[in-house]
Amino acid sequence: MGRVGTRMLIVEDDDRVRTSLRLALEDEGYAVDEAASGEAAVEALARHGEPDLMMVDLMLGGMDGFTCIRTVRLHSNVPIIVVSAKVDTHDVVAALEAGADDYVTKPFEIKEITARLRALRRRATVAAPADTAPQEQVLQSGERPLVLSAGAGTVRRGDEEIHLTLTEFRLLCELAENPGRVLSRTALLDRVWDRGYFGDERIVDVHVRRLRTKIERDPSAPAVVITVRGLGYRLDVA
Amino acid sequence: MLSFAAGAAIVSLVLTVSVFTISRGYLLGQRERSAQRLADADADFVASRLAVPGMTPAAALSAVDPPADTILLLDWRGGWTSSDPAVPARAPSEHLAESPREGAPTRPTTIRNQPYLVTAMPLDGGTLYEFAPIVELRDTLRVLRTVLVISGLAATLGGALLGLWASGRVLRPLRSLAGTAASIAGGNLDSRLPEQGDRDLRPILSSFNTMVDSLQRRIERERRFVGDVTHELRTPLTTLVTSVGLLGKHAEEMPERPRTALRLVEGELAHLRGMVEDLLTLARTEAGLHHDDEAPVSTRDLLAHVLGERAAPVLDADGDGRVRGHKLALIRAFTNLVDNAEQHGGGVTGVELSTSADSVVVAVDDAGPGVPEGERERIFERFATGRAARGSTSGNGLGLALVAEAVRANGGTVECVTAPGGGARFVVRLPRDHGEGDGAVAASAAEPQT
Numbered sequence A: 001m002g003r004v005g006t007r008m009l010i011v012e013d014d015d016r017v018r019t020s021l022r023l024a025l026e027d028e029g030y031a032v033d034e035a036a037s038g039e040a041a042v043e044a045l046a047r048h049g050e051p052d053l054m055m056v057d058l059m060l061g062g063m064d065g066f067t068c069i070r071t072v073r074l075h076s077n078v079p080i081i082v083v084s085a086k087v088d089t090h091d092v093v094a095a096l097e098a099g100a101d102d103y104v105t106k107p108f109e110i111k112e113i114t115a116r117l118r119a120l121r122r123r124a125t126v127a128a129p130a131d132t133a134p135q136e137q138v139l140q141s142g143e144r145p146l147v148l149s150a151g152a153g154t155v156r157r158g159d160e161e162i163h164l165t166l167t168e169f170r171l172l173c174e175l176a177e178n179p180g181r182v183l184s185r186t187a188l189l190d191r192v193w194d195r196g197y198f199g200d201e202r203i204v205d206v207h208v209r210r211l212r213t214k215i216e217r218d219p220s221a222p223a224v225v226i227t228v229r230g231l232g233y234r235l236d237v238a
Numbered sequence B: 001m002l003s004f005a006a007g008a009a010i011v012s013l014v015l016t017v018s019v020f021t022i023s024r025g026y027l028l029g030q031r032e033r034s035a036q037r038l039a040d041a042d043a044d045f046v047a048s049r050l051a052v053p054g055m056t057p058a059a060a061l062s063a064v065d066p067p068a069d070t071i072l073l074l075d076w077r078g079g080w081t082s083s084d085p086a087v088p089a090r091a092p093s094e095h096l097a098e099s100p101r102e103g104a105p106t107r108p109t110t111i112r113n114q115p116y117l118v119t120a121m122p123l124d125g126g127t128l129y130e131f132a133p134i135v136e137l138r139d140t141l142r143v144l145r146t147v148l149v150i151s152g153l154a155a156t157l158g159g160a161l162l163g164l165w166a167s168g169r170v171l172r173p174l175r176s177l178a179g180t181a182a183s184i185a186g187g188n189l190d191s192r193l194p195e196q197g198d199r200d201l202r203p204i205l206s207s208f209n210t211m212v213d214s215l216q217r218r219i220e221r222e223r224r225f226v227g228d229v230t231h232e233l234r235t236p237l238t239t240l241v242t243s244v245g246l247l248g249k250h251a252e253e254m255p256e257r258p259r260t261a262l263r264l265v266e267g268e269l270a271h272l273r274g275m276v277e278d279l280l281t282l283a284r285t286e287a288g289l290h291h292d293d294e295a296p297v298s299t300r301d302l303l304a305h306v307l308g309e310r311a312a313p314v315l316d317a318d319g320d321g322r323v324r325g326h327k328l329a330l331i332r333a334f335t336n337l338v339d340n341a342e343q344h345g346g347g348v349t350g351v352e353l354s355t356s357a358d359s360v361v362v363a364v365d366d367a368g369p370g371v372p373e374g375e376r377e378r379i380f381e382r383f384a385t386g387r388a389a390r391g392s393t394s395g396n397g398l399g400l401a402l403v404a405e406a407v408r409a410n411g412g413t414v415e416c417v418t419a420p421g422g423g424a425r426f427v428v429r430l431p432r433d434h435g436e437g438d439g440a441v442a443a444s445a446a447e448p449q450t
Helices: A015-027 A038-048 A065-075 A089-098 A110-125 A166-177 A185-193 A202-215 B002-051 B057-063 B135-185 B202-249 B256-286 B299-308 B327-344 B387-392 B399-409 B440-446
Strands: A007-011 A031-035 A053-057 A080-084 A102-105 A137-140 A146-149 A154-157 A160-162 A182-184 A225-228 A232-235 B071-076 B079-082 B107-111 B114-123 B126-133 B295-298 B315-317 B322-325 B348-355 B359-366 B413-418 B424-431
Touching: A007 A015, A007 A038, A015 A031, A015 A110, A015 B202, A031 A038, A038 A065, A053 A065, A053 A110, A065 A080, A065 A089, A080 A089, A080 A110, A089 A102, A089 A202, A102 A110, A110 A185, A110 B202, A146 A166, A166 A185, A166 A202, A166 A232, A182 A185, A185 A202, A185 A232, A202 A225, B002 B057, B002 B071, B002 B114, B002 B126, B002 B135, B057 B071, B057 B079, B071 B114, B114 B135, B135 B202, B202 B256, B256 B399, B295 B299, B295 B327, B299 B315, B299 B327, B299 B348, B299 B359, B322 B327, B322 B424, B327 B348, B327 B359, B327 B399, B327 B424, B399 B413, B399 B424
Parallel strands: A007 A031, A007 A053, A053 A080, A080 A102, B315 B348
Antiparallel strands: A137 A146, A146 A154, A154 A160, A182 A232, A225 A232, B071 B079, B071 B126, B107 B114, B114 B126, B295 B322, B348 B359, B359 B424, B413 B424
């Protein structure tokens, strides 16, 4: 499973919730660090380096979860899963836009969270099968071409490397594996997030939006990742 | 409205009949008098001509210059003479049912389908019959009758329209009151009566609106309370679920008695969690908050996924059943219906999807004893499963309330009837999506905005 020894940082201000999560996750084989506030989390990252996974509550005293995620994202692509009692649309979307990779609402079974975490870890370890995917795939030619190296885990625009989170990268790889073919939101949810029909399609939409702001020449007029009305998304190689 | 039309019809009928009768009598009388006068004059003239020696009756008649179409018949000394060659000189009794009384007022008859007034004038040695045409009078009366009938009909129609307008005007405030009350009863608490209108009605309107305002505030306070409480419950529940889950994993390491106690805790925790989840979802659905945007949804796919996790699902689908709605809420609604059938109805016996012109209909049948007539509305209320049922089943009394709310939030209805097999049948009707092709509207709504 590769999860033994996975370092995990829980950012949660409620002591009992945090402790119970630590106990349960340690029981599953994770090495768990705790942070009781957003500030403490940012400090822990600075002091101990990046963990393999982060679990962030949205309602924190002081720095809130959204700010915490944005701050972490300034320097790090660590997979972040949001855990929150908030289920309102704007909270979920705001958390995803801040840079979270996935979310789970409280309360949850520990196996729900480990499934999410496994999917996140899988994204972190396997970007795309290096032997089948072409070493370099030109997604958009012309001056300063957009080049995806699935094996190396990089995307470049001209000479400049674009920093994508692991989820964004995985999403791009899934789309690039099937250029010109429409992938439904459900299919993408399934392939990238390990969620199927019952998942929340907004996760896909927000991630596509984030991906576009990073890779498109003009994010308001996307030319690489195209929305196909009512069906899903398609990557056009041009 | 009908009474207006009937009133107008009666009034115009009475008017028509009396106007026609009076006019006819008057015109006929006038004509009779003029015919009488003319006959008097003609009789005098003919008598004077006949007095001339050697004058034949024909010469005497032709000397008369009667108005056009007037016919004179002379019965003189046993011989008949006609002024009109086309009319054979015969006894007028052939033209009349009975002979006219001499010198008496004229009476109507017809010759060659033309109406005439006949006046018999006694002469010395015979009788002069004068036939005065009344075809113009008849035509006039015909026109008059037509005009009266048409205006009578017009008056009736006008009366009906006036009645419609007047009753509409009088009833409009009441109709709008009834409509608004129905809309509020249907859950649309933002409905209010428009403030303008009749001065007499204004106090009623404003007190009605004030009542709805306070009702809405109370309901919203209650909803917020439920939402807040449920939200606050999520945090301790997280600790409980996580910790009990950890204990459960290690239950085998425990002595038997604590392990049994742990199983009880696990069961009740699952119940509590389901209830909190359902309450929160209910509060959110009622408040119109959804997890996802409205989009085209294939009811067939949705049912297939909901049933996919169950044993022996029976789905009889006719078409795709495309609706516009909140997918997650619909999943919840159908999952709850199927759960309900399994917990209270002895299992699902069939799920049928059909499509009509403007709705998609899903029927979920179960194998249970059915729901009594009187209970069929009440089962959609919260905690309506009944005390007896709750102890024995895992239902939390919110499932069907959630179904009703979720279906309503998607513009549909749900009802409980009897299944062909005798069990309960829950029928969900959702408005069919006629959107262009794959639902371009939904896609553009979901189009990320950058």
